[in-house]
Structures are given as C-alpha cells and as structure tokens.
Amino acid sequence: MADKKLMKGNEALAEGALRAGCRFFAGYPITPQNEVPEYMSWRLPQVGGAFVQAESEVSAINMIYGAAATGVRCMTSSSSPGISLKQEGISYCAGADLPLLIGNVMRGGPGLGNIAGAQGDYWQATRGGGHGDYRVFVMAPNGVNEMANFPNKCFEVAYKYRIPSMILADGIIGQMMEPVEFNTPEVDTKSLKEPDWALGISKGRGKRIVKSYDLREGYLEKMVLARVERYKQIEQNEVLYEERQLEDADIAIVAYGTSARVASAAIKIAREKGVRAGLFRPITLWPFPKVRLAELSKRVKKFVAVEMSLGQLVEDVQLSINGKAEVYLHAKPGASVITAEEVAKTLEKIAKKEAKEYAAVK
Amino acid sequence: MYQGIRISGFGGQGVISAGVLLAQAGMMEGREVSFFPAYGAEMRGGTANCSVVVASDEVSTPIVSDPDTAIVLNEPSLAKFEPMVKPGGLLIVNSSLINTKAKRTDIKVLYVPCNEVAGELGNAKVMNMVALGAFAATTGAMSVDAIAGALPKVYKKLKPEVIDLNIKALRRGAQFKAG
Numbered sequence: 001m002a003d004k005k006l007m008k009g010n011e012a013l014a015e016g017a018l019r020a021g022c023r024f025f026a027g028y029p030i031t032p033q034n035e036v037p038e039y040m041s042w043r044l045p046q047v048g049g050a051f052v053q054a055e056s057e058v059s060a061i062n063m064i065y066g067a068a069a070t071g072v073r074c075m076t077s078s079s080s081p082g083i084s085l086k087q088e089g090i091s092y093c094a095g096a097d098l099p100l101l102i103g104n105v106m107r108g109g110p111g112l113g114n115i116a117g118a119q120g121d122y123w124q125a126t127r128g129g130g131h132g133d134y135r136v137f138v139m140a141p142n143g144v145n146e147m148a149n150f151p152n153k154c155f156e157v158a159y160k161y162r163i164p165s166m167i168l169a170d171g172i173i174g175q176m177m178e179p180v181e182f183n184t185p186e187v188d189t190k191s192l193k194e195p196d197w198a199l200g201i202s203k204g205r206g207k208r209i210v211k212s213y214d215l216r217e218g219y220l221e222k223m224v225l226a227r228v229e230r231y232k233q234i235e236q237n238e239v240l241y242e243e244r245q246l247e248d249a250d251i252a253i254v255a256y257g258t259s260a261r262v263a264s265a266a267i268k269i270a271r272e273k274g275v276r277a278g279l280f281r282p283i284t285l286w287p288f289p290k291v292r293l294a295e296l297s298k299r300v301k302k303f304v305a306v307e308m309s310l311g312q313l314v315e316d317v318q319l320s321i322n323g324k325a326e327v328y329l330h331a332k333p334g335a336s337v338i339t340a341e342e343v344a345k346t347l348e349k350i351a352k353k354e355a356k357e358y359a360a361v362k
Numbered sequence: 363m364y365q366g367i368r369i370s371g372f373g374g375q376g377v378i379s380a381g382v383l384l385a386q387a388g389m390m391e392g393r394e395v396s397f398f399p400a401y402g403a404e405m406r407g408g409t410a411n412c413s414v415v416v417a418s419d420e421v422s423t424p425i426v427s428d429p430d431t432a433i434v435l436n437e438p439s440l441a442k443f444e445p446m447v448k449p450g451g452l453l454i455v456n457s458s459l460i461n462t463k464a465k466r467t468d469i470k471v472l473y474v475p476c477n478e479v480a481g482e483l484g485n486a487k488v489m490n491m492v493a494l495g496a497f498a499a500t501t502g503a504m505s506v507d508a509i510a511g512a513l514p515k516v517y518k519k520l521k522p523e524v525i526d527l528n529i530k531a532l533r534r535g536a537q538f539k540a541g
Binding site for chain 1: 382385386389394395396397398399401402420421422423424425427515516
C-alpha cells in the first residue's frame with residue numbers, strides 16, 4: 001500500500017516513460033494529452049534529459065526520429081488529429097528501423113472531432129496510418145497503472161526488434177486518476193549499451209547510416225524483407241492479452257482499454273442474470289492475439305467486440321476467428337460513453353439469440 | 363461497498379481539489395478508487411465538476427453517471443445533478459449560495475451553509491472541506507480522519523496551519539450529519 005501513488009493517466013505515462021529511460025521528448029499541445037508534455041517539461045531536466053515544445057506535431061515526430069537515431073530513448077505524444085499529422089514521420093521511423101515511443105491519447109473523430117475519450121484510431125494504429133509496408137508495436141492500457149508500466153515494455157520491444165512502439169490510450173484513461181505502483185526498477189540509462197547502429201562520434205569505427213530508403217536495384221526489397229522477419233518474431237514472442245471468466249463462458253467479449261473496463265462490469269451484471277460471459281482483452285493490439293482467439297473459438301461459440309469506435313476492432317476478431325464462431329459488435333462511436341448496463345443487455349440478447357442487429361456480418 | 367460521487371460548483375470553489383482528496387483518502391483506507399475531472403472547455407467562473415469512485419472491488423468506469431452522492435456548491439450544479447442522484451442517494455446542497463430547494467423526495471437532501479461555516483472559521487476557501495466533512499459523516503463511505511490524513515499527501519506545499527484549518531472545516535462540516 002505504501003508504494004501506491006494517486007496519479008493522473010497522462011502523468012503516469014510520462015513518469016513511466018521517464019523511468020523506462022526516456023531522456024528526450026518533443027511534442028505539441030492538444031487536449032486530452034496535455035499533461036504528458038507538461039509533466040515532461042519539468043521532469044526531464046531533473047534527470048539530465050531534454051524537453052522540446054516543437055512548433056508542430058510534424059516537427060516533434062521528426063525530432064524524435066533524430067534523437068532515436070543516436071540511440072537515445074525518446075518519446076512524442078499527441079491525441080488523434082495530432083497523431084494523424086505524425087503519420088509521415090512514423091512511416092519514416094519504421095523505414096529507418098528506429099526504436100521510439102509514441103503516445104496517442106485518443107479523442108473523438110474524425111477531423112477535429114471533440115476532446116472526449118474515444119477508440120476511433122484502432123485502424124490507424126494497427127494498420128499503419130502512413131505509407132508503406134510497416135508495423136508499429138501497439139499496447140493498449142486499461143487504466144492508469146498500465147499507463148505507468150507499459151512504457152518499459154514498449155522500449156524493450158522497440159530496441160530488441162528496432163521498431164517504433166505506441167501506447168494507445170484514450171481521453172478517459174489520460175484524464176482519470178488512479179493508484180499507481182511501478183512494478184519494474186527505474187532504468188539506469190548509463191547502463192544501457194550503445195546500439196551498434198546508433199549515430200554519434202565514430203572514434204575510428206566504420207560509418208553508420210540511418211535511413212529509410214535504398215535506391216539501388218533490389219536493395220529496398222531486402223531491407224523490407226529483413227524487417228518483416230523481425231515482425232514475425234514479434235508476432236511469435238510479444239503477444240499479450242488478459243482473460244477473465246472464460247473457463248465456462250458461452251459468450252466472450254473482446255475489448256481493450258476503457259471498453260474492457262466497462263465490459264468487466266457488464267459481465268458481472270450478465271452473470272447475475274444467468275448469462276455465462278467472459279472477457280478477452282488484447283493488451284497488444286499489434287501483434288493481435290489472433291492465435292489465442294482462434295483457439296478459444298473451438299470452445300466459445302459467440303464473440304462480441306465492444307468498442308468506442310464503429311466496428312474497427314471487430315475486424316481483427318473476425319480475421320482471427322475466421323468463421324469458426326459467431327461474431328457480434330457493440331459499437332459506440334463519436335466519443336460517447338458505453339455503459340455496463342447497455343453492454344449487459346446486448347449480452348442477454350445474444351444469449352437468447354435475439355441479437356441480429358448486433359451481428360458483425362448482416 | 364461502492365460509492366459513486368459527483369462534486370460540482372464554480373471554478374475556484376475547490377471542486378477538483380475536493381475530488382482528488384476523496385480519492386487519495388479512499389486509497390489510503392485500502393479502497394479501489396478513481397477520480398475523473400470534466401475537462402471540456404472549462405473557464406474561470408464557469409462550472410466545474412468531477413467524478414470520484416470509492417469501492418471495495420475494481421472500478422469499471424470512472425465516469426459516475428448515477429451518483430450515490432452529489433455535492434453541489436452552486437445553483438447551476440443543483441439543476442444539473444439533482445436529477446442524476448440514485449434513488450435513496452444523498453444530495454449535499456451548499457445553502458450559502460443555493461436558494462432553491464431540491465425537488466426530489468426519493469433521496470436524502472442535506473443543506474449545509476458551506477460558505478458561512480468557512481467564513482466563521484476565518485477562511486472562505488475551506489468551504490469545500492465543510493461539504494466533504496458532511497459527506498463523510500453522513501455516508502460513512504470514509505472517515506473524516508482519512509480525509510484529514512490525505513491533505514498533506516495531496517497538498518505537499520500547504521503550511522501546517524492551513525492544513526489545520528482545513529481539518530477544522532472538515533470536523534465542523536461533519537456536524538451537519540444527516541439522519
């Protein structure tokens with residue numbers, strides 16, 4: 001108990017990144033993630049790091065492209081419209097195999113949308129909003145404690161496989177306060193080995209180049225295929241998910257982040273009414289836990305994606321299950337709040353086979 | 363045990379501070395807690411509000427749409443939050459600034475002259491603590507001591523005499539316990 005601290009989601013994300021060794025942050029203000037740069041602006045100088053409020057989101061992502069190329073753990077963060085602006089840069093970072101952390105505290109969209117929490121950037125985060133064949137390692141925290149603890153995993157994976165990483169949260173998780181416990185020791189940045197690709201003072205070693213292009217014939221293909229090999233390893237080794245009450249479940253909710261919290265409460269209500277429901281929560285959105293979902297579909301015959309977006313997550317559920325079970329969708333777009341009661345009603349209807357309107361394929 | 367709380371009032375009345383304090387106190391009492399501020403286009407002098415959950419089980423959503431307790435510190439907040447209180451719930455009304463009476467008969471309504479009481483104690487700023495004292499005493503969701511103990515954790519820069527004044531306001535508020 002004594003170690004627990006009441007923190008705001010955005011501040012926990014910033015402190016978590018800092019404790020994970022982040023020493024450079026560049027960003028531009030946007031609600032509801034403003035506490036991330038605000039926190040970094042006073043906290044980074046305390047640990048010998050640097051903070052830059054960039055003139056735009058585009059500058060910020062390119063500043064961390066530069067910082068990451070020197071092997072420094074670095075981060076930028078924004079919210080939906082700002083993350084759209086960063087997409088070109090994210091594609092370049094992926095093309096240059098740069099490890100870094102991007103925070104997206106999602107708000108309502110499309111366009112300027114509104115500033116409430118939403119999950120409409122699922123496709124953008126998991127499919128790549130920028131151009132080219134690339135992936136980003138994406139983690140979805142379900143609360144403030146995971147905001148605090150996921151940056152460590154993101155940097156670990158980012159450096160191991162040389163891939164940009166992202167924490168995909170939403171305005172509710174960013175703005176709320178909850179108890180936090182940091183479950184890993186603070187990274188001592190002096191103990192981190194300089195990566196063998198990092199730019200800096202060469203001191204007689206051979207030259208190093210960080211770039212996202214190769215114009216020689218056939219070389220780009222090689223570069224991309226080598227990267228895809230690493231993607232395969234990530235899909236093998238780095239999938240994370242949580243299961244609750246699935247042992248006897250007839251219906252499984254698939255949900256992440258804030259939706260997964262609401263889903264847990266809905267399951268409790270539904271079980272009191274005799275509906276055996278459980279929760280499958282993807283923690284990594286890419287790599288998506290498709291193998292485990294496929295396994296589950298041998299036993300659980302009904303799945304319902306619950307999301308604060310208009311049917312984005314449900315597509316990954318369908319791809320994983322591949323027709324082996326019924327797939328339903330409970331969607332609430334435009335940053336409106338999903339309640340446990342309405343999800344519980346959906347579960348009851350599906351259990352009673354009265355839920356045609358929720359079928360993912362109509 | 364579950365207690366969903368909504369606190370609302372003018373910006374500057376300590377609505378957000380009171381919410382954070384309740385969450386901290388609940389956490390120190392070993393409860394699961396969450397705090398969520400309304401973070402729309404808030405402005406100085408406008409109405410601010412926040413949600414707090416204190417529970418024995420994990421908190422699903424931090425946004426409290428049907429509060430067990432609503433604490434309303436100004437007139438517009440009464441109109442907005444009175445209809446949302448759960449049947450059988452509690453509505454604490456700052457009668458110093460709110461002349462209107464609550465209409466609901468299926469909830470407990472407690473009128474507390476927060477500003478007057480704070481004024482008597484010598485500092486109008488502690489009016490939010492008067493409301494929290496009444497809340498703790500009436501609901502028993504947490505103790506006045508827990509809220510008092512949370513004060514120096516949340517407000518590390520407050521001078522001891524200011525902390526003491528806040529605690530006095532909490533205890534004075536607790537005397538407005540509703541039956």
